[in-house]
Amino acid sequence: MPSSSTVVLLALLFASAAAFAQSESSASVPGARRIELPPDGSPSIAEIAVSAGLSTGLYFDSDLMRDGIELEGWERFSLVDIGQATLRLIPSSRVTPGEHFRLVVRFRDGAAPVSAAFLLQVHPAKAEPLVEVYRGKRTIETYQQETRQVRAELERCRDENSRLVAEHEAPDGLAGLLSTGTLDKDGVAGRIVTKDILLLAGRALEAISVTTYRAKKAVAVVVKLTTKAGAQPWSPKGVTLRGRTGAELKVLRIWQQPSNPLDEFQSIVVEAEAPEAGVQGPFSLKLWEDGPRTVTLGNVTFP
Known part of the structure; x- marks a missing residue:
C-alpha cells in the first residue's frame, strides 16, 4: 500500500495547473521542422x-x-x-x-x-x-500544408488552454480530481515496480523506490531518488516517457517534493497524458537537470 504522503502528493500532482509541453514548427511533413535558407x-x-x-x-x-x-x-x-x-x-x-x-x-x-x-x-x-x-521557392502545396499545420497547432493550444482553465477553476483535493474528470468511480490504480526497473544511465542518483499510478485520463510515476555520496544536489528540469517504438507520452507536469539537505531521499512525480487504458509500457523514463547529469530508468510499466 502506498504511504499517505505519497497519496497526498499524487492528488496535488493531478490537481495542479502547471503545464509541460513543447510546440513544433510547421513543415510539409507533419511533425517535422522547416528551415528556409x-x-x-x-x-x-x-x-x-x-x-x-x-x-x-x-x-x-x-x-x-x-x-x-x-x-x-x-x-x-x-x-x-x-x-x-x-x-x-x-x-x-x-x-x-x-x-x-x-x-x-x-x-x-x-x-x-x-x-x-x-x-x-x-x-x-x-x-x-x-x-x-x-533553398528554392515554395510551392502553393507547401503553403497549404503549413496553413493546415498552423490550424492544428492552434486547435491544440485551444484545447490545452481549456484544460488549464478548467483545472485552475476546479476545487482542490478529491473534489478537483472528480470535477476535471481525472478521477472516476474506478479511482486510481497503483503498482510498485521498483524491482522491475532497469537503471539504464546516470550514476549520480539511485532510485530506491518507483511506484506507478493510473487514473481515468492520466498516468503518473513517483520516483524516490537518493543522491550518491559526495554528489551535488540535483533537481529535475525535464523528463521524457518513451515507449519501445520511440513514441513519447505527453508529459503534463513534473513536480519535486520540497526537501531539505538532511533528507535521505527526494520524491519526484511525473504526470503524463494517457487516455487509453492500453498504454501500459514498458517505457523508458529519462530525467535531466540544468546541467550534464541525467538518470534513465527502463522497464517502467503502469497498472
Whole structure:
C-alpha cells in the first residue's frame, strides 16, 4: 500500500495547473521542422537539437556535395549517413548535454546559397527527428500544408488552454480530481515496480523506490531518488516517457517534493497524458537537470 504522503502528493500532482509541453514548427511533413535558407546567402545558423543514441534526419530540396560536408567532432557520432539530398546523424554516448557541434553542408548545383551552416545542440533526452531544409521557392502545396499545420497547432493550444482553465477553476483535493474528470468511480490504480526497473544511465542518483499510478485520463510515476555520496544536489528540469517504438507520452507536469539537505531521499512525480487504458509500457523514463547529469530508468510499466 502506498504511504499517505505519497497519496497526498499524487492528488496535488493531478490537481495542479502547471503545464509541460513543447510546440513544433510547421513543415510539409507533419511533425517535422522547416528551415528556409536566405536566398541571398546572408549568414544564418539554425540550431538543431540532437541527443545521444537518437536519430536526426535532415532533408534538403537540393543535392548535396558529399565531400563538402563538415561536421565538428565527427568521431563522436556513431552514425553520419550522407545521401543524395539527405543527412542522418546519431550522436554517440560520448557527447555531453549542452555541447555544440558546427555542421556545414554544400550544395552540388552551385546556386545561391551555395552552403548552409547549422549548430547541433546536444540535449539530454530530446532530438529533432526530422528537419526539412529549403533553398528554392515554395510551392502553393507547401503553403497549404503549413496553413493546415498552423490550424492544428492552434486547435491544440485551444484545447490545452481549456484544460488549464478548467483545472485552475476546479476545487482542490478529491473534489478537483472528480470535477476535471481525472478521477472516476474506478479511482486510481497503483503498482510498485521498483524491482522491475532497469537503471539504464546516470550514476549520480539511485532510485530506491518507483511506484506507478493510473487514473481515468492520466498516468503518473513517483520516483524516490537518493543522491550518491559526495554528489551535488540535483533537481529535475525535464523528463521524457518513451515507449519501445520511440513514441513519447505527453508529459503534463513534473513536480519535486520540497526537501531539505538532511533528507535521505527526494520524491519526484511525473504526470503524463494517457487516455487509453492500453498504454501500459514498458517505457523508458529519462530525467535531466540544468546541467550534464541525467538518470534513465527502463522497464517502467503502469497498472
